[in-house]
Amino acid sequence: MSLISPWRAAFPGILALEAEGQTYLDSAATAQKPQAVLDSLLGYLASGAANVHRAQHLPGERATRAFEGTRDKAAAWLNAASRDEIVFTRGSTEALNLLAYGLEHLLQPGDELVVSALEHHANLLPWQQLALRRGLKLVVLPLDVTGSIDQARSAELIGPRTRLLAVAQLSNVLGRWQPLRELLALARSLGALSVVDGAQGAVHGRHDMQALGCDFYVCSAHKLYGPDGVGLLYGRGEALAQLRHWQFGGEMVLDADYQDARFRPAPLGFEAGTPPVSGVIALGAALDWLAGLDQAAVAGHEAALHAKLLAGLGLRDGVRLLGAPQLALASFCVDGVHNADLAHLLTEQGIAVRAGHHCAMPLMKGLGLSGAIRVSLGLYNDGADLDRFFDALDQALELLR
Numbered sequence: 001m002s003l004i005s006p007w008r009a010a011f012p013g014i015l016a017l018e019a020e021g022q023t024y025l026d027s028a029a030t031a032q033k034p035q036a037v038l039d040s041l042l043g044y045l046a047s048g049a050a051n052v053h054r055a056q057h058l059p060g061e062r063a064t065r066a067f068e069g070t071r072d073k074a075a076a077w078l079n080a081a082s083r084d085e086i087v088f089t090r091g092s093t094e095a096l097n098l099l100a101y102g103l104e105h106l107l108q109p110g111d112e113l114v115v116s117a118l119e120h121h122a123n124l125l126p127w128q129q130l131a132l133r134r135g136l137k138l139v140v141l142p143l144d145v146t147g148s149i150d151q152a153r154s155a156e157l158i159g160p161r162t163r164l165l166a167v168a169q170l171s172n173v174l175g176r177w178q179p180l181r182e183l184l185a186l187a188r189s190l191g192a193l194s195v196v197d198g199a200q201g202a203v204h205g206r207h208d209m210q211a212l213g214c215d216f217y218v219c220s221a222h223k224l225y226g227p228d229g230v231g232l233l234y235g236r237g238e239a240l241a242q243l244r245h246w247q248f249g250g251e252m253v254l255d256a257d258y259q260d261a262r263f264r265p266a267p268l269g270f271e272a273g274t275p276p277v278s279g280v281i282a283l284g285a286a287l288d289w290l291a292g293l294d295q296a297a298v299a300g301h302e303a304a305l306h307a308k309l310l311a312g313l314g315l316r317d318g319v320r321l322l323g324a325p326q327l328a329l330a331s332f333c334v335d336g337v338h339n340a341d342l343a344h345l346l347t348e349q350g351i352a353v354r355a356g357h358h359c360a361m362p363l364m365k366g367l368g369l370s371g372a373i374r375v376s377l378g379l380y381n382d383g384a385d386l387d388r389f390f391d392a393l394d395q396a397l398e399l400l401r
């Protein structure tokens with residue numbers, strides 16, 4: 001099968017890299033951007049930048065309208081119950097840190113926070129540090145051999161002391177959808193708050209927040225074919241209302257004196273300082289662009305590419321997959337070969353894949369690995385990208401073994 005992406009030509013970055021001899025297979029780290037996003041960024045900057053929410057003049061009013069337009073689009077994209085449930089952040093990491101500070105006052109020493117063994121550092125370290133600050137217990141849900149959170153063990157570990165559950169939707173290392181429905185139902189039945197790290201999951205399909213039933217969900221625009229420096233925090237209305245303010249300054253204030261101040265509720269109360277205006281506007285363009293695609297065609301193309309990736313890796317002696325990835329990516333190591341050596345030889349051949357611990361050091365240590373190679377796919381990748389990867393892999397392994 002030729003596996004040609006009908007969307008490739010819309011991505012100047014992919015075409016530029018190809019012209020330079022680079023095969024980009026690192027979209028789980030960051031995705032290339034469609035022309036519509038570049039046009040939006042340049043359009044805003046070239047037609048007169050202005051700050052949002054604070055200027056009464058025409059450029060300020062225009063920027064605010066476009067900025068707030070993205071809030072409507074994001075609310076529709078995630079099927080939030082209200083546009084006020086969408087807070088703009090600078091990325092998933094910032095959104096998770098916001099939550100770890102904003103929820104701190106609800107937790108008492110001895111309370112339990114639950115994460116899983118596969119979390120990205122962004123969804124581990126803020127909770128770990130909160131636990132250390134506050135004398136909480138951090139409980140880690142184990143995985144099964146496929147790389148899914150073990151549901152039976154989770155049912156034993158999530159209990160009456162659990163105050164918060166924070167888990168990834170789709171692992172950036174293992175490429176598996178996690179059993180969110182069951183885990184979130186369990187957390188809800190115990191009255192615990194829930195946080196879903198959607199940094200990877202948001203990129204594949206549209207997720208309905210009201211159906212998912214979490215309290216908070218975070219994702220990053222740069223992985224979603226949008227600009228960097230922008231993230232989304234979705235919070236269910238009542239859950240958002242429990243958050244304490246965490247960053248101070250700018251328009252997040254309602255009223256200020258020298259000795260005291262009162263703050264706005266979400267979303268503006270959690271958007272201190274000048275936000276990434278051009279980025280938020282361009283995220284709106286990315287969501288428009290994505291909404292215009294045939295979702296079934298995208299899913300079909302991604303599934304066919306992923307099947308080709310797994311089949312090719314399966315054909316090579318000594319290649320060991322981490323878990324049983326379902327989509328988007330595959331991480332692997334090769335018996336007797338150091339991942340850094342392999343990564344070096346792939347890089348020399350123009351293959352842009354990721355090597356190392358993938359910001360999930362405890363997971364790697366648990367697997368007994370110092371690192372792994374990760375190949376990750378975007379909707380612009382063609383089968384030919386994978387052919388080039390496999391040729392380079394074979395060359396590298398011939399040298400290394």
Ligand code: PMP
Pocket residue numbers: 028029090091092093094120122123168170171172197199200220222359
């Ligand atoms: N969680 C997961 C699962 C991720 O893959 C990433 C990005 N590597 C993050 C969180 C952090 O996202 P960002 O760097 O955009 O804040």
